[in-house]
Amino acid sequence: MKAAIISVGTELLFGQITNTNSVYLSQQLNTLGFDVMYHFTVGDNPARLRKMIETAYEDCSLVVTTGGLGPTQDDLTKETVTAALGDETILDSEALNRIKKAFAKMNREMSANNEKQAYLPSRAEIFYNDAGTAPGFALEDGGRTAICLPGPPREMKMMFERQAKPYLESRSDGKIRYRMIRTFGIGESSLETAVLDLIDGQTDPTLATYAKDGECALRVASKRATAEEASQAVDDMVELVKERVGGYVYSCDNEDLCEAVARKLIEENISISCAESCTGGLFAEMLTKTPGVSAVFDRGIVTYSNRSKTDELGVKESTLEKYGAVSVETAAEMARGLKAKTGSRLCVSITGIAGPGGGSAEKPAGTFCTCVIFDEKEELREVRHRNVDRNVNRNYFMLYMMNMVYRVIS
């Protein structure tokens, strides 16, 4: 079934915000088996929105809108969609109650224009909003379906996940389940080659690869008569994929690498400290994004200057002179010094050249050395990453460290 996504909001046309709703909805709709044909963005203007809705229905049977459901005069998505699908809005008492309650909870007066949000299409299935005040809905007319969701990403995602997705699934002739396998250290084309016969060999489950910021993901999706059958088919395929490329896999459930590492450290109560040079605190920062990591993360030392490497971590001046700040010898002394100082079970270090300057013929920008010590075990690596962008390099360096930590504690 073909689908179009319409984003409503003048701020998008001014370039004031980035349209992340379309990215999320595209992924979700593709997974549910829809072919997304178009993204349209239009301002808070009923005539142009109507034009987009009609253009979309020329090819598509599903239109998903985001934005324009709020209480102000500008917010006209609901009215426009309702008219396009030949319905009219009526007061929904449940919606009104919920809006009243939300205002009472915030100790704020409910202004009259908020009542507008409780007028909803008479034939619609209403999606009450668990994260805000504006309700959404699904409305059908003949073979055409419209799903209207709020604009704020958090509200939109919660409503899609809890209400729009089950709605779409209930109208499907099967149940779709999927899992996202995340890998690090293998390129997209190598990943594809490794599973090519699985991709070519069958139509369900389907496999698709995605490259993203230095890593690769593989989506396995299945549509079967029941959710159990679809889940089983996906799980079986995930096992087959793991047999091929398991050494690169760090999550079969779409977990972020940094979160996966933080969660594992917390679960197994492994204390960790880090010493960073070229990544400038990025490793510590990514690790501490996960709540609760304070139970295991002791400290991070960003030793940017040579002096700080000596002061903080006991790196020998002779090592810096003989091998240079970017060397496996320096990385090893950084991690060992950190271990001696903190006693953390896991100590990790990195030193490198993020670029664009600072490289040499022997050690070009993109070179980094990293050391992981876990209890008595020590791993040491020198790696070259050829990207020219300083911050792309820094991100890759950090992911590489994160992955080494993941491997050593798995």
Add this chain to the structure above:
Amino acid sequence: MKAAIISVGTELLFGQITNTNSVYLSQQLNTLGFDVMYHFTVGDNPARLRKMIETAYEDCSLVVTTGGLGPTQDDLTKETVTAALGDETILDSEALNRIKKAFAKMNREMSANNEKQAYLPSRAEIFYNDAGTAPGFALEDGGRTAICLPGPPREMKMMFERQAKPYLESRSDGKIRYRMIRTFGIGESSLETAVLDLIDGQTDPTLATYAKDGECALRVASKRATAEEASQAVDDMVELVKERVGGYVYSCDNEDLCEAVARKLIEENISISCAESCTGGLFAEMLTKTPGVSAVFDRGIVTYSNRSKTDELGVKESTLEKYGAVSVETAAEMARGLKAKTGSRLCVSITGIAGPGGGSAEKPAGTFCTCVIFDEKEELREVRHRNVDRNVNRNYFMLYMMNMVYRVIS
């Protein structure tokens, strides 16, 4: 004049990448005086692309496309736009030479399909690509103009800035100049109120406010007969705005706060070290994004555990017990300890509760304490930021610190 932006690429419809090209082009076109009416995204499909082009020209006189200019069979934007505007493609020898040279430089064989990129609309003004191989172009037909740019953001931006923008300006009846004033510490509505008479009082220069990730920007744009007059009008207005809200301004030329701080530290050769708790390395990471900062950044210490605050910075156990880890007393001892240890002219510390857990009635999540020492001068603050999201809080904390540093060295 009304404009539409068409992004071409099936990967956008799969949700594999976020459409940042539309954001950039919207900002640029608005600044040049265009009203952006639509964003369309369509796959590598000539029939649907043609439909989008025709839909756009119903309302708009300018269509800007990105993507689909490459060498493969899929890349059909050029052919589709050329046909829509009643032209045909011919071999452009300059384009061919450039593509040949690019391959020679990479020491790679030029495959035959790359020649396809040198066929360009016969009536077009060609935009040769300084950052890749695919040329772009501007093509007119009656009152309709199409500008076709490559998809990779770096190539697209360079071509827009160097070629498409001058092309559009040369067809305008005036010259447009603008500056972006960046502020921290003032909300969007307060900023707007402070300059409301300037906004309402005149039609040129125009002022527009933008809120973004904890800070606010104000764009001042002018269109005059000459570039000099437009620049002068913008500069005069920037001065008027600075008279009103100068205390919140950190850049009048759209510089990022973290970059502005790094640049100033480098220019004035001020050594800096930082001690972070709740921001987990984010301050150090943002500061070290700027190349060349190694000349002034000595070290960062991420003292996450209480023990590390004592070990690394000499924070007294009695202070932690009596006032807590999140207190101005602890923040002050952190910065003083860092100063004693490093001797950096500027030492900055932060301790706080990013949330969602860890708060109390007295010190809810979002509370942070920060201390800046610059030579003999010491500034100490306790602040509450009410956002519920851990990483929104962390980002705000970091910006707050960055802004304090900016103020103290300005």
